[in-house]
Amino acid sequence: MTVQERPKVQREPRRQMNGRTAHIMLDRGTKELECSVIDVAPGGARIIADADMDVGDHFALALVATHSRRQRCEVVWRHDKTFGVKFLT
Template sequence: MAKERTKREVRRSVRQSGWITLDGGFAARPCEVVDLSATGAKLTMADAISLGPKLRLAFSRDARTGRNCEVIWRRGTTVGVKFVS
């Protein structure tokens, strides 16, 4: 029996600048948020390959804002993340 796929959350194209922080908020790196949904986002950045499995995504450089994320997939300079608590 085929496994039913759950419908993905609707993604909005945002093409907005964002900031990725790793390990407690040090060394914020710029990225572009390509699209965004209630459960995750697609990001592009020059050094996407060097990202660890967890990061924080914000729309300002302030590490106290933003959402915790887990990297789900990587393709070249593009990564898909899901929001986690």
């Protein structure tokens, strides 16, 4: 019996954010929900919502609260209050 090697998966470089506070913008920016960013990569991020609130499938994310830039996101997976999102262009 031979053991097949698993092919290496090329992943994007990830930057640890160590729970940095960010803000989820819902309903076109009229509702704001605080969250924590666990890690972020050029294509997406893993976040934890502080409140038990349905964020839907799409929202805007402010990675830096004092900056006006908002990143449009799509939820690709969820587990309790933790979400994996991909950034939309």
